[in-house]
Amino acid sequence: MPKRKTHKGSYTYESFDEMLDIASDKSLPDWKSVHGGHCESVRNKKKMSWCRKTSLDEAIQLAKFGWKEGADMMSRELELARKSTQFERLPDYEYDVAGYIPNVPLYVSGSPTHMMSPIGSETSSKPTIEIMVNLSASCGINAERMAYKGAGILSLVDKLEDSGLSCHVTCTEYVNKGSSFMYWEFPIKKAGIPMDIDRCAFAIIHPALLRRIMFRMMELDNDAYDIFHIGYGRPADVPQHMRTGKIYFPMTNNFEPYSVEEAVNTAVKMYEHQTNGKDWDGFSV
Numbered sequence: 001m002p003k004r005k006t007h008k009g010s011y012t013y014e015s016f017d018e019m020l021d022i023a024s025d026k027s028l029p030d031w032k033s034v035h036g037g038h039c040e041s042v043r044n045k046k047k048m049s050w051c052r053k054t055s056l057d058e059a060i061q062l063a064k065f066g067w068k069e070g071a072d073m074m075s076r077e078l079e080l081a082r083k084s085t086q087f088e089r090l091p092d093y094e095y096d097v098a099g100y101i102p103n104v105p106l107y108v109s110g111s112p113t114h115m116m117s118p119i120g121s122e123t124s125s126k127p128t129i130e131i132m133v134n135l136s137a138s139c140g141i142n143a144e145r146m147a148y149k150g151a152g153i154l155s156l157v158d159k160l161e162d163s164g165l166s167c168h169v170t171c172t173e174y175v176n177k178g179s180s181f182m183y184w185e186f187p188i189k190k191a192g193i194p195m196d197i198d199r200c201a202f203a204i205i206h207p208a209l210l211r212r213i214m215f216r217m218m219e220l221d222n223d224a225y226d227i228f229h230i231g232y233g234r235p236a237d238v239p240q241h242m243r244t245g246k247i248y249f250p251m252t253n254n255f256e257p258y259s260v261e262e263a264v265n266t267a268v269k270m271y272e273h274q275t276n277g278k279d280w281d282g283f284s285v
Contacts, residue, residue, distance in 0.1 A: 004226040006180045011217070013186040016063070016203065023216045024060045030219045037229050041216035051211040052143055059208035066198025067206055070147075074154055074201045111245070128166045128191045130246040131157065135173050135210045136235035137252035143207040145256045150205035152263025153249055156271055157195065166191045171203055173214045174251070175233030182224060182233060183242070184217055240279060247271055248280045 013019040022028070031037040041056045048054075054062070111128055133153055137146055157167045168191040173184045188203040189195050203209055218224060218232060227233075235251045249255060249270060257263035273283045 007224050007227045008181055009221050009224055010183045016186050016188055019186045020063050023213050028220055031225050034222045035225045039219045041212050050143055051208040054208040056212045059212040062202045067202035070201030070205050071198040074197055126166045131167055131169045132243050132246040133171050133249045134238055134251045135171055138235050141252050146207045146252055147205045148257040148260055148263040149252055149255050151260045152267040155264045156267040172238055174236050174238045176236045177227055177233045180227045247274050
């Protein structure tokens with residue numbers, strides 16, 4: 001059979017659990033069973049400090065039931081972040097597609113519920129911010145940097161919700177190789193639902209989501225084998241047309257903080273930059 005020259009795979013899931021159910025199904029054909037190739041997702045965990053020495057099975061359990069160690073760390077960081085940076089609390093208005101006056105930052109960010117009305121009026125509801133987090137990272141990015149980035153973003157989400165906004169947080173991975181690409185998208189926090197800190201901490205801080213579970217998702221796309229089995233593609237930022245109307249946080253290669261404090265400050269600046277009507281591509285610290 002001739003080798004494929006290009007492959008474009010795009011997968012969007014309605015929930016985190018939907019994707020995890022697929023990742024945990026060992027009966028599904030993968031690169032090893034179909035092509036006889038190796039699978040990085042099940043590589044010896046003792047040699048894998050870049051995924052905190054966590055196996056695929058362990059990663060799936062943490063994703064489903066939460067990562068307490070990460071949640072405890074985040075609880076401490078969230079408390080510090082609340083003291084270090086404050087967003088002005090929204091006035092006593094509620095938000096919808098129609099209303100009394102517009103909220104300009106919400107309008108610029110693409111939120112359909114950018115019109116404000118006094119609380120109790122017929123057109124009132126809570127405003128929603130769409131946030132997209134690109135988990136992609138090259139093999140040279142260590143687990144600590146990934147954790148700092150995630151902690152900064154979750155701190156921002158916490159502060160935005162505390163200020164009166166409702167956040168819908170979607171995680172993505174995007175990799176390419178020549179004209180080929182692979183893309184996955186799934187929500188880790190839905191608007192109007194409190195943040196499950198145990199599960200969100202794993203999803204956005206623990207490197208095993210990317211380096212175990214997302215590798216597994218790639219290995220289940222057997223049409224991708226010829227293109228991506230060597231190196232698993234190159235991490236890249238999500239194209240602009242796929243993130244329109246969302247506050248976007250780039251791949252870790254382009255957001256690689258050296259402390260939680262730096263991550264929090266950078267996340268806030270990225271948010272403010274984009275709510276002022278500018279695309280992430282033009283951002284600089």
